Amino acid sequence: MDLDLRKLRYFSAVAEHRHFGRAAQALFIAQPVLSRQIRAFEQELGCALFVRSTRSVELTPAGRQLHEEARRIATVVDTALGRVREAARGEQRLVVAFSPGLHVSEAIRAFTARHPEVAIDVLPMRWWERDTPLRDGRAQVGYLRCPFDEAGLRTVPIGEETKLACLPATHPLAGRESLVLADLDGERMLDARTHHMSSLEVKFELIASGQGVSLVPKSVAASYSRPDLVYLPVTDLPPVPNRLAAPQDEATGLVADFLDLATEVLRQA
Template sequence: MDVDLRKLRYFVVLAEELNFGRAAQRLHIAQPVLSRQIRALEDELHVPLFVRDKRSTELTAAGRQLLEDGRPLLAAAEALKRRVAQAARGTTRFSIGFMPGITVTDWVRAFTARHPDVEVELVRTTWDDQVEALHDGRVDVSVVRLPIDQRGLTVRPIFAEPRVAVLPAEHRLAGKESIEIIDLAAERVLNDPDAVPEWRDISVQLREGTAPPARRYTSIEEKLEDVASGQGIAIIPKSTSEYYNRPDVVHVPVGDIGPNQVCLAWISTRRSPLIHDFAEIVS
């Protein structure tokens, strides 16, 4: 049986929203159309994907499995379309993703010296899309910051760098030459707790259940605005703190916290010689 990618895309959006009205709105289709497509997909797969009642819509075990497997399939299809369109234009383009604070200039210069006829495109990524950009074909390689989901990827370490605490300029720890993670136990840290397990394990707010709901940041600039306004502190790589230097925040080294690992990543099944040439330059 062939999987209809349109139905699969409808399913993924509904699985993310768990609400037919919101999902139909995101897809720009009528709600009855979405319902018919989901029923057709369930008939084709011979399994129920959702449990529905008047109050809620939930995924079944089969639905959860399809969501896990369906997302990378849709991303691969999108990457295929991008590369086919590029080939049709008759141009050779090589796209490089990079995270904030990382400078790729020297690597790009060395690469273009080897491949003067290749059009190089640089794409700034974020914590949310540094891997997604690889899977959907926006970039051929990506300079990423760990941790990431490494499934389906080849990942090569490049370097590690210290992480620092970014504090409001008037913070009680702002004048310190360095601090320890225990000094931050009573602080609100704006990172995802799992990204800073050293703090997560000693956080007073997390232990007492008084931590405010975590905010999802789409850029480092947003996070630094909240630090400057006294909403909390952040743990970020040293190069990022230096690149986004501003007078109303300070950064202080944290002596007993692990470094951030910077790596080069690409889709494992890709066999492009350009990818391996760039990897050779970076390493």
């Protein structure tokens, strides 16, 4: 976090113009200033960003990487500022997170019908995330797969579901009708936060390419059917419950209202 966004802007300008003079012109500063700032930036980072001659300016590998990251940082910062100003204007927003496979549409429909003035965001969680979006404020309500840390959260049970073993279709066990957990001894389980697995799609790609196996909830298995994957029931694996959760200190009536409507919708279904 010890990064100077001004220097990053300067860097981006040079990276795009590939020319110190024109970049300086675009930034409305003098060219020598830019030279010095870029050099200082390189020293802070501890690596060169450009290879310069008097006739050309090219990016190093680190420079190319930073150029991409700069774009990402810019969008995150800009949307952040937008959200803050939105909040300052008093606009209300409710973010509903859900674990993969759980569906929230009915509750949202009921909620928007009652509170048309509230903007609703739906946040699809990563498969390895549990209660973190509620903890760090990214969401106010969550449809979560158990287990997760319920301390400080108000939760409501919303049914349970079994888990299936997910194997590549070429796996020796793929022909079986069902498994017991012991059958998976020695397999690489892709369950913890290994690699940089960002999404379920990536996880399934890894399984399909033979880099491991996994246990996935039934609803997820139903949604992600692929010819190169097989799902097998595991007879000695108890079903996992799902829960609707919200931080206890969310005193805003909106969250309470959402929980009420959601439980009512569930009772009807």
